[in-house]
Amino acid sequence: MRWAILSDIHGNLEALEAVKAALFKERIDKYLCLGDIVGYGANPRECIAEVRNLGAPTVAGNHDWAAVGLFDITYFNPTAGMAVLWTVQNISEHDKAYLKNLELTYQEDDLTLVHGSLNNPEKFEYILDIPSAKKTFELTQTKLCFIGHSHSPAIFIREGDNYSSTARLKLKLDPKQSYIVNAGSIGQPRDGNPRACFVIYDNETNELEIKRVAYDVGSAQAKIIKAGLPHILAERLATGR
Numbered sequence: 001m002r003w004a005i006l007s008d009i010h011g012n013l014e015a016l017e018a019v020k021a022a023l024f025k026e027r028i029d030k031y032l033c034l035g036d037i038v039g040y041g042a043n044p045r046e047c048i049a050e051v052r053n054l055g056a057p058t059v060a061g062n063h064d065w066a067a068v069g070l071f072d073i074t075y076f077n078p079t080a081g082m083a084v085l086w087t088v089q090n091i092s093e094h095d096k097a098y099l100k101n102l103e104l105t106y107q108e109d110d111l112t113l114v115h116g117s118l119n120n121p122e123k124f125e126y127i128l129d130i131p132s133a134k135k136t137f138e139l140t141q142t143k144l145c146f147i148g149h150s151h152s153p154a155i156f157i158r159e160g161d162n163y164s165s166t167a168r169l170k171l172k173l174d175p176k177q178s179y180i181v182n183a184g185s186i187g188q189p190r191d192g193n194p195r196a197c198f199v200i201y202d203n204e205t206n207e208l209e210i211k212r213v214a215y216d217v218g219s220a221q222a223k224i225i226k227a228g229l230p231h232i233l234a235e236r237l238a239t240g241r
Helices: 011-023 044-053 062-066 078-091 093-100 132-138 217-226 231-240
Strands: 002-006 028-033 105-107 111-114 145-148 156-160 163-164 171-172 178-182 196-202 206-213
Touching: 002 011, 011 044, 011 206, 011 217, 044 093, 062 078, 078 231, 111 171, 111 217, 132 145, 132 163, 132 178, 178 206, 217 231
Parallel strands: 002 028, 111 145, 145 178
Antiparallel strands: 002 196, 105 111, 156 163, 156 178, 171 206, 196 206
């Protein structure tokens, strides 16, 4: 089985379409989504429709829940809060029902999905380093746990009582180890690389790869500005910050 793992699309249709085009050239059996389909970008409705059309099991992100009143908007900075309020006004009741029904975690075969952390998943805590990763490793019952939320790809590794991380983008997974993999962000990367980020995992070859693809940033920026969203949300797309 070859899985494509998508995260933090954030209403960026241009980025999502570029990722889909890249993945259609791969032999993908199933798509998975780590949440935050909406927020920041100008095409939340279209991105929800695309994820649903892919048949991707999806967990809730903080922006998804905030758009339907399940997560307190006061947790967001002013710019993100403005984007949430805009999103609420620009998705349908059908979209809201879909977002409201998203679960916080999902497990299938040797995979677990959560947007932030398995430690209090409803609080959407960040996993940014080995100490924060340990809490989720202790709660994970599968070989792999895929996360998003930070918009920066990362891989944490556990072998017994030893924890580490790696900057490698392609791994042959070790059966003695378990992994937490941050799939980065499709719609708003924040690791200094503006290209859309996603993951492919093959459980037959035990290979995992973090991949990037360029997209039409200018079109996504123009839509954000035309929609009346804060200009910073457009500007940051060019720098991946």
